[in-house]
Amino acid sequence: MDYRPGTVTRAAVVALAFVGAALANQGEVVWGIALVAALAFVAPLAPFARSAAAAFGLLVLARLASGVESRGVVAIGLSLAAIVALAYGLALTRRRRGSGAPVREAVAVCFVLAAVGVGAAALLATGKPALGLAFVPLAGLIFLWPPAAVPTPRLPTAALALGLALAGLRLGAGFGFALAAEKAFARGDFGGAECRARWAERLGAEEPGRLVALEAAASNGAPWPALRDLAAGRPSYAPPRPYDAVLAAGAFERGDYERAAMYGDLAAATTPVAPVSGGPVPRADLYRVLEKRAATPYGRAWLELWGGDATTAAGLFAALGPAAAAERGLALERGARAGAAGAYYAQRWQAAPGDIAASFGLLRAGRLERRGEIWNALARRYPTAVVGTKLRAVDGYPLSKYRLSLGRKPATFRFLGGGRRRVAVIAESFEAGGLYPIVSLTVNGRTAHTFYMNVAGENIYQADVDLGRPPVVVGLQFQNDYADPARGLDRNVFIREVRLSDEIRPPTR
Numbered sequence: 001m002d003y004r005p006g007t008v009t010r011a012a013v014v015a016l017a018f019v020g021a022a023l024a025n026q027g028e029v030v031w032g033i034a035l036v037a038a039l040a041f042v043a044p045l046a047p048f049a050r051s052a053a054a055a056f057g058l059l060v061l062a063r064l065a066s067g068v069e070s071r072g073v074v075a076i077g078l079s080l081a082a083i084v085a086l087a088y089g090l091a092l093t094r095r096r097r098g099s100g101a102p103v104r105e106a107v108a109v110c111f112v113l114a115a116v117g118v119g120a121a122a123l124l125a126t127g128k129p130a131l132g133l134a135f136v137p138l139a140g141l142i143f144l145w146p147p148a149a150v151p152t153p154r155l156p157t158a159a160l161a162l163g164l165a166l167a168g169l170r171l172g173a174g175f176g177f178a179l180a181a182e183k184a185f186a187r188g189d190f191g192g193a194e195c196r197a198r199w200a201e202r203l204g205a206e207e208p209g210r211l212v213a214l215e216a217a218a219s220n221g222a223p224w225p226a227l228r229d230l231a232a233g234r235p236s237y238a239p240p241r242p243y244d245a246v247l248a249a250g251a252f253e254r255g256d257y258e259r260a261a262m263y264g265d266l267a268a269a270t271t272p273v274a275p276v277s278g279g280p281v282p283r284a285d286l287y288r289v290l291e292k293r294a295a296t297p298y299g300r301a302w303l304e305l306w307g308g309d310a311t312t313a314a315g316l317f318a319a320l321g322p323a324a325a326a327e328r329g330l331a332l333e334r335g336a337r338a339g340a341a342g343a344y345y346a347q348r349w350q351a352a353p354g355d356i357a358a359s360f361g362l363l364r365a366g367r368l369e370r371r372g373e374i375w376n377a378l379a380r381r382y383p384t385a386v387v388g389t390k391l392r393a394v395d396g397y398p399l400s401k402y403r404l405s406l407g408r409k410p411a412t413f414r415f416l417g418g419g420r421r422r423v424a425v426i427a428e429s430f431e432a433g434g435l436y437p438i439v440s441l442t443v444n445g446r447t448a449h450t451f452y453m454n455v456a457g458e459n460i461y462q463a464d465v466d467l468g469r470p471p472v473v474v475g476l477q478f479q480n481d482y483a484d485p486a487r488g489l490d491r492n493v494f495i496r497e498v499r500l501s502d503e504i505r506p507p508t509r
Contacts, residue, residue, distance in 0.1 A: 013054045014159045020057020021163025025204060026171055027237075028060055032164045039157050049153030053160040167204070174203030181212040190220040207238040214243060218250035224259075241267045245281045245289070253293045257302050262438060262452035264290070264306060271433030271482055271489065280434075283307070298324060301331075310335035326357040330455065333364065341365050356381070356460055360426075364457040382424050382499030386413045391476070391495065403428075403494045410442065410475040411495065418470035419503040424462045425476065425495065429453035432482055432491035439493055442475040443467055450479075453493055464504065474498070 021032050035056055039049045181196035194216035200209030214230045222230075227250050231243045244267035251259035267281040287307045294300040301316035301324065314331035317324040325348060332341035342365030348358035349370065359374040379385070388404035395407030404411065429437045436454040440447045441463065449463040467474070476498070482491040 010155075013050050013156050016057035016061075017050075017053035017156045018057070018159040018163040020060035021160050022166045022170070023064060024060050024164065024167045025206070029164055029167050029171065032056055032160065032167075036157060036161045036164065039153075046153055050156035053156035056160065057163075171204045174200045174205030174209065177203060178205045178208040178212060181209065181216070185212060185216050185219070190216045194220060206235045210234050210238070211242055211246070214246050218246055218253070224251070224254065224256070241279075241281050245286055248286065249289050249293060252290050252299065252303075253295075255296075255299070257299075258452055260290075260302075261306055261454055262450070265435045265452075265454070269433050269435035271435070271484065301327065305331050305334065326361075329358065329361045333361070333456075342367055354381070356424075356462075360459050364455075364459070378424075378499060382422070382501050384415070384417070384500040386498045388495035388497060391498070399494060403496050406437075406439070406476060406478040406481070406493050406495060408478060408481050410477045412442075412473050412475040413498070414471055415467065415474050415500065416471045417500070417503065418467045418472060420464060420466045421503055422462055422501040423449075423465050423474070424460050424497075424499040424501075425451060426458065426460050426497045426499070427453055428458040428494040428496070429455065430490065430492040431456070432484075432489040435480065435482075435491065437481075437491060437493035438479040440477040440479055441465065442477055444473055445475070447477075458496065 021029075024032055035052060039045050039052060045052070177196045177200035181193045181200060184190075184196055185193035194213055197209045197213035197216060201213065210230065210233060214227065217230055218227055227247060231247055234240070234243050244263045248260050248263035248267055251257070251263060264283075264286055267286060268283040270280055287303065290303050290306075294303050297316065297320060301313050301320065304310075304316060305313035305327065310331045314328055314335060317328035317331055329341055329344050329348070332344055341361065345358045345361035345365055346367060348355055349362055352358070354377050356377065359370065359377065362370050363374065387402050389398045389400075389402060391404055391411040391413050393404060393407060393411035394409045396411050397405040397407065399405055423441060425439070425441070427437075427439070431437075431454070436452060439451045439453060439461075441449045441451065443465065448465045451461040451463070453459070453461060476495065478493055480491065483489060
């Protein structure tokens with residue numbers, strides 16, 4: 001059958017090729033140039049130029065649309081596009097002269113196009129990041145459209161080439177801004193570096209631009225939520241470890257040492273969860289970065305402990321007095337001085353029987369004769385307790401009457417209280433690949449606190465959490481479970497108890 005498309009269809013094919021190519025990222029530019037070269041120099045492919053150019057542009061637009069926040073608007077647009085595709089396809093089934101019977105194949109293709117469009121809209125409206133995959137068959141159908149459907153193959157090829165040239169200029173300017181941002185950051189102009197990095201991102205240099213923007217924001221005193229959001233917005237193809245290294249430095253500079261330890265180990269670990277792109281950041285390099293930010297004696301002592309020099313760290317913490325007593329005991333433990341650590345914890349417990357951190361240090365040192373006293377002190381401070389095996393755990397594994405090995409799905413319990421409370425998790429952790437367990441405490445499915453359980457052996461991890469109105473569902477989510485039996489690696493966390501204090505009331509005036 002001989003079909004004649006309208007002016008709108010020709011313009012749409014050319015616009016798809018040009019706009020899509022102009023918005024391509026660096027990897028897509030390479031593939032687009034290869035496509036143009038093939039269509040220009042391989043004669044059998046020339047009749048497919050307009051369909052190939054349109055498919056390329058559509059896939060690029062699908063990648064962009066899958067990351068937008070206004071998903072509802074895009075979903076409506078996709079639905080309208082599906083309706084237009086269906087209407088146009090039905091129009092194609094009529095002969096040039098007269099109104100003959102519909103062609104069944106064309107009708108089937110149109111219905112498939114509409115179904116794919118509506119399916120993509122539904123996926124996007126529900127927040128599923130599957131838009132790119134939904135467009136793959138749609139692009140394939142455009143590529144396989146009969147060659148006679150849209151004539152003049154040279155025009156879409158030229159539009160594709162022109163769009164790729166524009167994308168190349170845009171990316172060149174973007175990487176130029178990224179380089180300027182790095183130079184501004186090196187000379188201490190953090191505000192200028194952040195501004196240039198933002199322009200680099202807008203022009204397509206997403207990975208270097210976002211990383212420099214994160215570094216500049218961290219050094220410019222941005223609050224932690226802003227840093228976390230910047231890191232979360234990294235391109236999906238960018239390796240996470242450089243971002244983790246920047247977050248470690250930012251947390252360290254802000255005195256948030258639990259986060260600094262977690263992100264530092266994430267950046268340097270060989271197996272964070274499973275093999276990921278990009279190699280680990282050498283611990284020595286990250287140590288030197290943190291060393292420049294060690295503005296306080298405590299920070300310096302903590303850095304020595306994180307860097308592996310536990311003996312030096314123990315001496316530095318000792319010089320700080322009672323304020324760093326818990327850290328001194330941990331440094332003695334990590335320095336393989338179990339006897340000294342046990343004696344030190346016993347001394348602390350005798351001086352202050354309510355010292356919970358010292359109590360678990362005693363237990364790790366093997367001084368089990370104090371266990372009854374310790375649990376009595378816990379009961380006074382945390383009257384509500386849930387034993388590990390009483391947690392609702394779909395894939396947890398009971399190890400004993402009390403202890404539960406967390407799986408990859410949340411372990412939860414229902415709590416009839418509310419308000420602000422201190423939550424304590426008593427757990428034993430085992431590292432693998434240089435990284436300890438990361439466990440999120442959730443309230444009604446939302447993360448309220450993240451524990452980095454980097455104390456080898458059983459320890460207590462505490463956080464003040466606003467539970468809101470009762471009843472609530474409290475959960476523990478093991479974020480980085482990992483096992484590699486061939487290498488003898490198995491990262492685990494065993495939960496003995498979850499305890500909650502009485503409601504913390506604000507002081508009355």
